[in-house]
Amino acid sequence: MTTSQSLSPKELRTLCRSGTFTGPTSGFARGHVQTNMMVLPREFAFDFLLFCQRNPKPCPLVEVLEPGQFEPRCAPGGDIRTDLPGYRIFENGELKQEVTDISAYWRNDLVTFLIGCSFSFESALINAGIQLRHVQRHVNVAMYRTNIPCLPAGRFQGNLVVSMRPIKSRDVARAVEISGRFPQVHGAPVHIGHPEAIGISDLSKPDFGDAVEVLDDELPVFWACGVTPQYVAELSRIPFCISHSPGKMLVTDFMNE
């Protein structure tokens, strides 16, 4: 594990490309920005870009590639068609397949959106001594649909998805300050303390990811989540799109700080 964590982003991407690495990327190539990915036809790209521009908290854009391009600036020499550990293929809003290479699906009209993910501020929280239960447990963070509407754009609309992390009451203010320093990756929390106020009736039943308990001396803290644009793209039932598989991110050469 220590050896894997010390892999460079390029080494990790090369292992993905050869099919050797197909797992979640959390904890790998520490200190480097990892991104969510959405790929859609150019026909829908303006509306989707506008959706991201109007909803920067859940959709902090790291990079948008030209139609047909697959080598990002944030990962020189990389190829988004092969360098993620896993992908999901959607047709008309339905998951059709999970694959480890999307070369066979590539088209010249596909536009790739790379969107910041919470791994960046999570490592800053951990470095500040704030424990994160899902990291300690090696499970996926708990995510919930809320009743908070995003600003719509063209055919893309839907409610905000949030991730929840239980934080000790004494650490909540610091967690806000630290994550607020990362506006390019969701920034400060959108809600603290009352899940029902944002339409979440049962914390033990997340809509995505894995449940963790909230202890008596903790508060549930909710951050805008990069699953939002993916969820909204599914809701829109566009004929075709591709996303990364949950937790299987693009590892970039960019540094978190």
Add this chain to the structure above:
Amino acid sequence: MTTSQSLSPKELRTLCRSGTFTGPTSGFARGHVQTNMMVLPREFAFDFLLFCQRNPKPCPLVEVLEPGQFEPRCAPGGDIRTDLPGYRIFENGELKQEVTDISAYWRNDLVTFLIGCSFSFESALINAGIQLRHVQRHVNVAMYRTNIPCLPAGRFQGNLVVSMRPIKSRDVARAVEISGRFPQVHGAPVHIGHPEAIGISDLSKPDFGDAVEVLDDELPVFWACGVTPQYVAELSRIPFCISHSPGKMLVTDFMNE
């Protein structure tokens, strides 16, 4: 002048709409955000939005409207087709007409981009006691093409256009700090002190606006300019686009601070 300055944004927009007000908007409805405007067909809107996203310093987006829409969120009840004092119509990159109403040119496929302008940080500089010569002289700010390339996006590419303000040496650091607090309107300067280093050979011959002298105890300070996206749109020679006339901005209901 005092009376005009105390007009509300809505009152000023109404005077534009009736054709009563056709002058520059600088100094009017103080404290409110004014914006540059670019209107282009949907066909080019993704590339242009991507250009703005990649070049946030010259192109800080305040709002992008859906295709065909003309009432902005930043000016409720407003109509971008009539509520600016003047417009320029371009065909294939050439200026064809200046008009005070674009209703006759409106099409359902037109997308409106509202882009932050330097008036916002200028009023903060003036409030901090930093004199601005072009404001004192009632002339347009001096603007120059540079040799600094913008990041291209699709068919949009070109060099950065900057505005120049002579600032007393003792005030330069403060001017940087104050304008840096306005990242949504160009932010901190892109260059200080050596025009030739960014490809400007003669400060007395601006490419746009009016020249002002730089005194011995002053430095020329250069900020990314909202004319850049307009200049880049002209260079691209797209079949049709509309911009505001220089200095004749959309006055919004948003506050600068």
